[in-house]
Amino acid sequence: MSVATKARKLGLKQRYALMTRGLGWETTYQPMDTVFPYDTYEGIKIHDWDAWEDPFRLTMDAYWKYQSEKERKLYAVIDSFAQNNGHLGITDARYVNAIKLFLTGVSPLEYQAHRGFAHAGRHFRGVGPRIACQMQSIDELRHAQTQVHAMSHYNKYFDGFHDKTHMHDRVWYLSVPKSFFDDAMTAGPFEFLTAISFSFEYVLTNLLFVPFMSGAAYNGDMATVTFGFSAQSDEARHMTLGLEVIKFMLEQDEGNTPIVQRWMDKWFWRGYRLLALVAMMMDYMLPKRIMSWQEAWEMYFEEAGGALFEDLSRYGIRPPKYHEVAAKEKDRISHEAWGIFYNYTHAAAFHTWLPNEDEMAWLSAKYPKTFDKIYRPRYEQWAKMKAEGKRFYNNTLPQLCTTCQIPMGFTEPDDPTTICFRSSEYRGERYHFCSDGCKDIFDYEPEKYIQSWLPVHQIYQGNCGGAELGQVLDWYHINQGADNLDYDGSPDQQLWDKWMSDRKKAAS
Amino acid sequence: MTRNVSITLQNTDDARPIIEAIEQDNPDAVVHHYPSMVKIDSPGQLTVRQSTVEEKLGRDWDVQELHLSIISLSGNVDEEDEYFTLSWQ
Amino acid sequence: MPVTAIGKYEFEPLDKRENFHGNIITYWNWEKHLMFCSPVALPFPPDMRFGDVVEKVFPDVYGAHPDFEKVDWSKVKWTLNQEPFTPDFDRSLEENGFDHKCVVRFWTPGLDGYKGSAN
Numbered sequence: 031m032s033v034a035t036k037a038r039k040l041g042l043k044q045r046y047a048l049m050t051r052g053l054g055w056e057t058t059y060q061p062m063d064t065v066f067p068y069d070t071y072e073g074i075k076i077h078d079w080d081a082w083e084d085p086f087r088l089t090m091d092a093y094w095k096y097q098s099e100k101e102r103k104l105y106a107v108i109d110s111f112a113q114n115n116g117h118l119g120i121t122d123a124r125y126v127n128a129i130k131l132f133l134t135g136v137s138p139l140e141y142q143a144h145r146g147f148a149h150a151g152r153h154f155r156g157v158g159p160r161i162a163c164q165m166q167s168i169d170e171l172r173h174a175q176t177q178v179h180a181m182s183h184y185n186k187y188f189d190g191f192h193d194k195t196h197m198h199d200r201v202w203y204l205s206v207p208k209s210f211f212d213d214a215m216t217a218g219p220f221e222f223l224t225a226i227s228f229s230f231e232y233v234l235t236n237l238l239f240v241p242f243m244s245g246a247a248y249n250g251d252m253a254t255v256t257f258g259f260s261a262q263s264d265e266a267r268h269m270t271l272g273l274e275v276i277k278f279m280l281e282q283d284e285g286n287t288p289i290v291q292r293w294m295d296k297w298f299w300r301g302y303r304l305l306a307l308v309a310m311m312m313d314y315m316l317p318k319r320i321m322s323w324q325e326a327w328e329m330y331f332e333e334a335g336g337a338l339f340e341d342l343s344r345y346g347i348r349p350p351k352y353h354e355v356a357a358k359e360k361d362r363i364s365h366e367a368w369g370i371f372y373n374y375t376h377a378a379a380f381h382t383w384l385p386n387e388d389e390m391a392w393l394s395a396k397y398p399k400t401f402d403k404i405y406r407p408r409y410e411q412w413a414k415m416k417a418e419g420k421r422f423y424n425n426t427l428p429q430l431c432t433t434c435q436i437p438m439g440f441t442e443p444d445d446p447t448t449i450c451f452r453s454s455e456y457r458g459e460r461y462h463f464c465s466d467g468c469k470d471i472f473d474y475e476p477e478k479y480i481q482s483w484l485p486v487h488q489i490y491q492g493n494c495g496g497a498e499l500g501q502v503l504d505w506y507h508i509n510q511g512a513d514n515l516d517y518d519g520s521p522d523q524q525l526w527d528k529w530m531s532d533r534k535k536a537a538s
Numbered sequence: 539m540t541r542n543v544s545i546t547l548q549n550t551d552d553a554r555p556i557i558e559a560i561e562q563d564n565p566d567a568v569v570h571h572y573p574s575m576v577k578i579d580s581p582g583q584l585t586v587r588q589s590t591v592e593e594k595l596g597r598d599w600d601v602q603e604l605h606l607s608i609i610s611l612s613g614n615v616d617e618e619d620e621y622f623t624l625s626w627q
Numbered sequence: 628m629p630v631t632a633i634g635k636y637e638f639e640p641l642d643k644r645e646n647f648h649g650n651i652i653t654y655w656n657w658e659k660h661l662m663f664c665s666p667v668a669l670p671f672p673p674d675m676r677f678g679d680v681v682e683k684v685f686p687d688v689y690g691a692h693p694d695f696e697k698v699d700w701s702k703v704k705w706t707l708n709q710e711p712f713t714p715d716f717d718r719s720l721e722e723n724g725f726d727h728k729c730v731v732r733f734w735t736p737g738l739d740g741y742k743g744s745a746n
Binding site: 370441460480 | 630666
Binding site for chain 2: 247
């Protein structure tokens with residue numbers, strides 16, 4: 031790439047000042063409050079918008095230069111992956127199911143983030159945050175597009191990749207990521223940034239992208255690693271924006287502190303629940319594993335997050351409420367989530383399977399307190415049923431948590447053998463939750479969550495194509511007998527096994 | 539107790555001189571290798587110095603080129619023309 | 628104000644009873660049998676006989692579990708909305724105190740799942 035000349039007239043700080051602050055103005059035809067009507071109603075008080083500082087000091091001209099370089103590199107890899115039949119180089123076709131979940135669950139969120147940051151950026155009267163949001167909005171659109179491009183190669187060979195947007199709006203488990211983002215998008219601009227930039231990007235996104243993408247590399251999926259890390263290179267900037275917005279709010283007015291703390295509590299828990307899906311991807315869906323969910327949680331939340339919250343304590347901020355519950359759950363949520371999908375994989379657009387002996391040995395070593403006691407016997411029983419030709423599928427719809435919308439499969443913080451039930455009453459109606467974290471979120475803003483579009487209740491109300499499972503799956507656009515059911519016996523498996531046996535024949 | 543700051547870089551040709559420069563300039567840093575990425579932890583502070591990276595690369599290097607190789611970070615960022623620093627206060 | 632909002636913010640609950648075509652939603656959980664990953668949701672007419680749920684519906688819901696046929700229903704411990712409760716099998720759900728979105732949990736003494744592992 032071309033290199034900027036060293037003999038600059040202006041330093042980084044000056045350039046940043048001119049290319050951000052220098053671009054803004056006080057409106058005169060209309061008062062500022064009318065032009066920017068949304069940046070005060072949340073109760074956040076800002077006295078000096080110019081105190082906003084982007085630590086990277088990235089300006090739009092430099093932004094375009096580096097982003098285009100990233101794109102060139104990424105598309106070279108995606109192209110060569112497709113040209114060289116990269117899908118044949120992955121460790122095992124079971125792995126592809128993690129990518130299906132990514133495409134239907136995560137990529138649509140990138141697009142929503144693109145919209146969300148465009149909206150938030152429009153509504154900040156300060157130029158610094160407005161430009162940071164503008165860059166992030168463009169980044170997120172790039173992520174959605176590159177992910178769809180990269181994964182389109184798998185769509186040529188494997189099932190379940192054909193209708194991500196339609197599925198995202200309808201399929202029961204995809205209401206979990208969808209409702210998460212809808213919740214953030216319908217909040218004000220400051221809460222949106224706290225939710226997405228801080229709690230999700232800064233505190234939790236490492237858990238999604240970093241170990242999972244490294245796992246993709248370990249499993250031979252060059253295309254995913256490349257879009258993953260290309261996206262993640264923007265993420266470092268997004269994380270910095272997240273920390274910046276928090277410090278900005280906290281430094282502007284003491285009265286902002288309790289509001290920020292409440293948002294941190296809420297969005298930590300919402301993000302953490304969403305990541306149960308990632309936990310299961312890491313522990314069950316990567317044929318070769320680099321680290322367990324528990325290890326990733328310890329490295330990225332307990333260590334890195336611990337340092338972060340210690341740093342923020344000078345503002346009177348404490349670690350998010352219920353982080354100690356997350357610590358208690360770290361050796362079970364991946365297993366509980368996999369159990370949910372094993373139960374209902376006949377209604378999903380990806381396959382599940384029983385871990386093999388080697389995988390169980392790994393899980394048992396990584397989860398010495400829980401795996402052999404609770405989860406290994408479960409898999410033994412399911413294996414027995416499968417051997418008798420009665421692969422277990424749960425044929426009754428699950429109860430869902432009103433807030434996170436995940437089936438109520440999580441257990442009591444101090445008892446991994448008992449389901450955790452919580453409930454609240456609001457205006458004569460009863461609502462149910464999987465945890466104290468989800469209940470607290472409801473109790474603070476019940477009007478928001480009484481509108482939850484809970485897939486199970488929608489099916490029972492007759493709004494999802496019909497009363498029979500087959501009709502609902504048609505309405506989801508799930509190709510029955512191909513996209514759903516166990517990996518064993520699936521068209522994906524048959525195709526993969528044929529490729530592998532052809533390869534052996536060719537080699538002998 | 540001093541908390542670690544951390545930077546994660548891609549394990550690529552572009553990033554290797556940066557990793558070497560970090561190791562040289564931050565003697566307390568610990569480098570962890572994972573598939574396709576390198577995570578570097580350092581107690582309290584970590585600096586990427588333009589001059590050291592340029593020495594390793596044998597060409598001019600803009601600190602903002604870091605954006606092409608970075609995966610993740612932990613710590614407060616301070617960036618100038620000559621350096622990029624992560625720290626906890 | 629129940630929601631921090633830019634204006635009036637009032638909505639009807641999406642899951643009120645009248646949206647379920649005469650049924651009430653009931654949630655059921657067989658404790659210590661986590662092979663069933665979560666409680667199940669079932670819509671029933673409120674005048675349905677309680678015993679019919681156990682005798683006619685449960686076999687489809689829980690019959691896959693080897694413990695199911697060993698259950699002695701006279702010894703089962705029940706809670707309704709987290710309160711201890713003794714169902715009358717011949718009375719309707721409503722007469723048994725069931726309401727919309729109620730939670731029923733039941734324990735089967737001596738049966739704690741596959742090899743006692745709560746599965």
